[in-house]
Amino acid sequence: MTAKPPKAEERKKRDSSFSLFFQSKNLYKIAGLLVIFVFFLLPVLRLVWLSFVDDGSLTMQYYTEVLKEPATWKTVKNTIIVVLGSTTLALVLGILFSWIVAYVQLNGKRAMQLFIFLPFVIPSYITTLAWTQFFSASGPVTAMLSWLPGEPQAPNLYSIGGIILLLGISHYPLVYLFTVNVFRKIPRELEEAAATSGLSKKRAFWKIVLPLALPGIASGGLIAFLSNLDNFGIPAFLGTPANIRVLSTYIYEQVVGFGPSAFSRAAVLSVILGVIALLGTVLQWFLLRRSRVNETNRSDSTPRIYLSAGKQKFLEVALWIFLFVTSLMPLITMGALSLISAYGVPFKLENLSLRNYEYVFLTDSKPLSALSNSLQLALLTMFVCLVIGTAVAYLRFKYSDWSTKIAELFMTIPYALPGTVFALCMIFMWLEPIPGWNPGIYGTVWILFIAYVTRFLVLQVRGSYTAFLQIDPSMEEAARTSGAAGWVKWRRILLPLLFPGIISGALLVFLMALTELTVSSLLWSSGSETVGVVIFGYEQAGYSTYSTAFSTVLVLGILFGGGLFMLLGKLWDRKVLKTK
Amino acid sequence: MKKIFFGSASFCIATLLAACGGEGGGSYSSTSKEGEGVSGTLDFYTSQPDADAQGLVDAFKKQNPDVEISIFRSGTEEVVSKIQAENQGGNIQADVLLVADSVTFENFKAEELLLSYESPEAASIDDAFVDPDGTYAGTKIMATGIIVNTNEVTDLPDSWSSLTDGATKGQAVMPSPLYSGAAAYNLGVITRQDDFGWEFYEALNANDIMITQGNGAVLESVATGEKNYGMIVDFLAARAKNDGSPVELIYPKEGVPVITEPVGILANTENEEASKAFVDFILSEEGQKLASEQGYTPIREGVEAPKGLKTLDEMTILNAEAMELLETRNDDKAKFGKIFGE
Numbered sequence: 001m002t003a004k005p006p007k008a009e010e011r012k013k014r015d016s017s018f019s020l021f022f023q024s025k026n027l028y029k030i031a032g033l034l035v036i037f038v039f040f041l042l043p044v045l046r047l048v049w050l051s052f053v054d055d056g057s058l059t060m061q062y063y064t065e066v067l068k069e070p071a072t073w074k075t076v077k078n079t080i081i082v083v084l085g086s087t088t089l090a091l092v093l094g095i096l097f098s099w100i101v102a103y104v105q106l107n108g109k110r111a112m113q114l115f116i117f118l119p120f121v122i123p124s125y126i127t128t129l130a131w132t133q134f135f136s137a138s139g140p141v142t143a144m145l146s147w148l149p150g151e152p153q154a155p156n157l158y159s160i161g162g163i164i165l166l167l168g169i170s171h172y173p174l175v176y177l178f179t180v181n182v183f184r185k186i187p188r189e190l191e192e193a194a195a196t197s198g199l200s201k202k203r204a205f206w207k208i209v210l211p212l213a214l215p216g217i218a219s220g221g222l223i224a225f226l227s228n229l230d231n232f233g234i235p236a237f238l239g240t241p242a243n244i245r246v247l248s249t250y251i252y253e254q255v256v257g258f259g260p261s262a263f264s265r266a267a268v269l270s271v272i273l274g275v276i277a278l279l280g281t282v283l284q285w286f287l288l289r290r291s292r293v294n295e296t297n298r299s300d301s302t303p304r305i306y307l308s309a310g311k312q313k314f315l316e317v318a319l320w321i322f323l324f325v326t327s328l329m330p331l332i333t334m335g336a337l338s339l340i341s342a343y344g345v346p347f348k349l350e351n352l353s354l355r356n357y358e359y360v361f362l363t364d365s366k367p368l369s370a371l372s373n374s375l376q377l378a379l380l381t382m383f384v385c386l387v388i389g390t391a392v393a394y395l396r397f398k399y400s401d402w403s404t405k406i407a408e409l410f411m412t413i414p415y416a417l418p419g420t421v422f423a424l425c426m427i428f429m430w431l432e433p434i435p436g437w438n439p440g441i442y443g444t445v446w447i448l449f450i451a452y453v454t455r456f457l458v459l460q461v462r463g464s465y466t467a468f469l470q471i472d473p474s475m476e477e478a479a480r481t482s483g484a485a486g487w488v489k490w491r492r493i494l495l496p497l498l499f500p501g502i503i504s505g506a507l508l509v510f511l512m513a514l515t516e517l518t519v520s521s522l523l524w525s526s527g528s529e530t531v532g533v534v535i536f537g538y539e540q541a542g543y544s545t546y547s548t549a550f551s552t553v554l555v556l557g558i559l560f561g562g563g564l565f566m567l568l569g570k571l572w573d574r575k576v577l578k579t580k
Numbered sequence: 581m582k583k584i585f586f587g588s589a590s591f592c593i594a595t596l597l598a599a600c601g602g603e604g605g606g607s608y609s610s611t612s613k614e615g616e617g618v619s620g621t622l623d624f625y626t627s628q629p630d631a632d633a634q635g636l637v638d639a640f641k642k643q644n645p646d647v648e649i650s651i652f653r654s655g656t657e658e659v660v661s662k663i664q665a666e667n668q669g670g671n672i673q674a675d676v677l678l679v680a681d682s683v684t685f686e687n688f689k690a691e692e693l694l695l696s697y698e699s700p701e702a703a704s705i706d707d708a709f710v711d712p713d714g715t716y717a718g719t720k721i722m723a724t725g726i727i728v729n730t731n732e733v734t735d736l737p738d739s740w741s742s743l744t745d746g747a748t749k750g751q752a753v754m755p756s757p758l759y760s761g762a763a764a765y766n767l768g769v770i771t772r773q774d775d776f777g778w779e780f781y782e783a784l785n786a787n788d789i790m791i792t793q794g795n796g797a798v799l800e801s802v803a804t805g806e807k808n809y810g811m812i813v814d815f816l817a818a819r820a821k822n823d824g825s826p827v828e829l830i831y832p833k834e835g836v837p838v839i840t841e842p843v844g845i846l847a848n849t850e851n852e853e854a855s856k857a858f859v860d861f862i863l864s865e866e867g868q869k870l871a872s873e874q875g876y877t878p879i880r881e882g883v884e885a886p887k888g889l890k891t892l893d894e895m896t897i898l899n900a901e902a903m904e905l906l907e908t909r910n911d912d913k914a915k916f917g918k919i920f921g922e
């Protein structure tokens with residue numbers, strides 16, 4: 001805090017030297033905000049507009065109607081409980097795992113990291129299927145519980161608790177991803193200083209480590225929060241049998257309802273959802289307000305805590321059991337289902353074949369072209385988000401004023417809305433951006449591209465912003481005084497420091513775009529089918545065995561890619577950074 | 581998709597948009613009427629499984645090679661939402677629509693989005709399944725019956741009352757009318773029968789029936805033995821049985837509600853000729869034989885149903901007036917939500 005006033009003064013001085021820039025700065029600001037407004041908020045406002053008009057005249061009728069219904073408030077209450085519960089679970093698991101991976105000496109960390117990602121990558125209908133079987137009357141949990149005295153019952157997954165559990169497990173990798181690099185960058189010296197000043201390890205964790213890791217935790221927590229808020233698959237699958245609705249499923253029910261008021265009612269509910277998302281974002285700003293960095297460290301992946309051999313083994317086993325249940329079990333369930341010829345036949349050798357794979361990859365031509373489409377879309381989306389998102393994050397970091405904050409808010413909304421609603425917004429907007437003018441974007445692959453970029457950009461912004469927060473402002477100044485300016489400053493000093501954080505964001509954007517389902521299912525067109533569209537199609541036609549075969553290959557492909565990436569990372573560490 | 585990489589050279593979104601604008605303009609070439617064949621482009625929106633929709637389009641294109649058909653396939657609910665959104669956006673892209681049930685079409689008809697066209701082929705279809713104003717006609721018969729797991733159930737039921745029987749408490753499953761259009765149709769029809777009414781759904785609730793999103797989930801649930809009985813659309817159950825799943829399909833003696841996957845033409849179609857030819861083909865004997873080969877009960881008289889399914893005249897059909905169902909659908913759904921509320 002103390003460093004703030006001189007920094008602001010310094011900035012002013014610098015600004016005046018670029019007098020031309022200074023004069024037009026507000027112009028740039030407004031132009032930038034306008035572009036962001038058109039791409040991110042206007043599509044949503046077109047939907048919101050529907051909630052205010054009835055037969056061409058302004059009305060608050062839909063608001064009074066929807067807000068008066070007890071069902072609305074019950075849904076809002078469910079949503080808040082579910083989102084708070086699952087975000088807390090995701091935070092606890094995410095922080096725990098990232099701290100252990102960053103700090104403690106363990107074997108097989110890289111493999112562990114790969115499996116931490118899995119619950120996030122495996123489609124949620126597979127996750128829920130695996131878990132409901134795991135907890136079912138004939139599943140392993142019931143069998144294990146029957147050994148225990150007192151006949152305890154397996155918990156019922158079709159409940160608020162079940163939804164919280166699965167959402168938390170599916171989204172803790174987000175917290176992990178944003179936090180692990182931050183933990184690695186916490187200066188060792190600070191902790192050593194704390195130890196010499198007599199602070200216990202526990203107190204040091206609360207007083208020093210956690211506050212320093214706050215930028216990562218807040219970003220990861222925010223993304224997990226938004227992901228929990230917009231998730232449709234898990235609450236729809238687990239909530240429908242128990243008649244539990246959350247906003248995302250309730251909005252879907254309204255959208256598919258008939259009558260001209262269907263969209264208007266959905267719009268009202270989307271506004272409520274948007275308000276919750278914004279509250280989360282603002283809360284996160286308050287958390288970050290007090291965090292600051294005094295020293296810049298390169299990410300340091302050598303462990304800081306060495307356990308005795310026995311304790312280390314114990315911890316490794318415990319972690320792997322957790323990863324086995326949360327990551328491998330759904331994957332194995334999926335793989336097993338993909339091998340059987342039909343649902344319900346016993347899992348015996350004579351019923352197993354690669355027939356489903358044969359159909360998906362040899363007979364049907366769609367999955368392969370979908371895979372190629374999704375890969376290209378995901379790569380392009382990732383690349384564009386990487387550039388724009390990092391630029392936005394830089395501005396947000398350098399000039400943390402109202403304009404960049406508003407820009408961030410605008411970008412948050414498309415990610416927080418349920419996919420179906422966001423896809424509708426895209427149709428409203430891009431079919432005829434100006435009445436009477438159809439630019440021909442809708443109905444081509446470009447609408448998917450625009451939708452992906454607008455939906456996932458916030459992930460990159462958060463990833464890059466977290467990385468920037470790890471850099472002491474003095475670094476940039478030091479670079480300038482030593483004569484490194486412009487591109488050189490970036491290439492030699494900033495980028496290497498920022499690299500891990502930025503890559504985390506880009507990886508997230510890539511994976512999200514690759515497996516995206518709900519937005520694509522409304523926006524694809526002939527020739528631009530995506531992986532999500534094909535999986536959704538198989539599911540709806542009752543061919544779950546095909547969709548599991550396709551998903552299995554997809555997840556194995558991601559695992560393979562991830563493994564390759566980590567191997568390269570290891571080589572990079574050895575050859576280039578010469579660590580170890 | 582090569583376009584993507586082509587475009588990726590420049591990141592300026594504005595350039596991107598301009599490039600797309602140029603491309604999109606050419607794709608809607610107007611119909612040229614040369615000779616007798618139809619030509620041009622068609623946008624076909626459907627909820628049929630992908631392979632079936634593709635098969636239908638391929639068969640049509642064999643006769644009309646000059647027509648380019650783009651398929652958009654998704655769940656009925658998504659297709660309907662997409663058309664409604666396109667309508668809000670000012671320009672419906674679809675030319676021909678083929679989705680779950682007549683109530684959906686009544687809805688579009690009431691909004692005056694459908695073209696009136698009396699296909700000559702519709703003469704061979706029962707009047708009950710063809711809109712007298714010609715805005716839509718049924719294309720197949722999809723009954724909802726009972727599916728049972730044959731590993732668990734040896735005494736096969738023959739009545740809907742098996743789902744409300746105390747002996748099956750907690751063992752049955754059904755799709756939610758809040759998500760599935762077919763289930764919403766069934767809800768409307770069944771509650772309007774004297775023998776059933778809302779008491780039937782109250783009894784289902786009292787018997788702890790599980791509600792899933794769609795018919796696919798019902799199949800999974802019963803085939804894997806998680807539940808033993810289910811309400812399900814017939815072709816899914818028949819196909820699963822043919823694939824070897826331990827299930828049996830039963831048409832209850834009281835009768836079955838049927839949806840007909842009607843087809844209709846959008847009023848603002850840009851290619852009326854080709855749209856009409858496509859509808860004619862779907863309703864023709866050849867088109868109906870194709871439907872039967874794909875595993876559905878055809879709607880046209882004189883075309884046989886595939887193995888495991890009953891033909892139209894072997895079923896007792898529970899019916900209700902489509903217009904009335906449309907008017908009450910939202911209320912029906914709300915009432916359903918209340919009965920099955922916590």
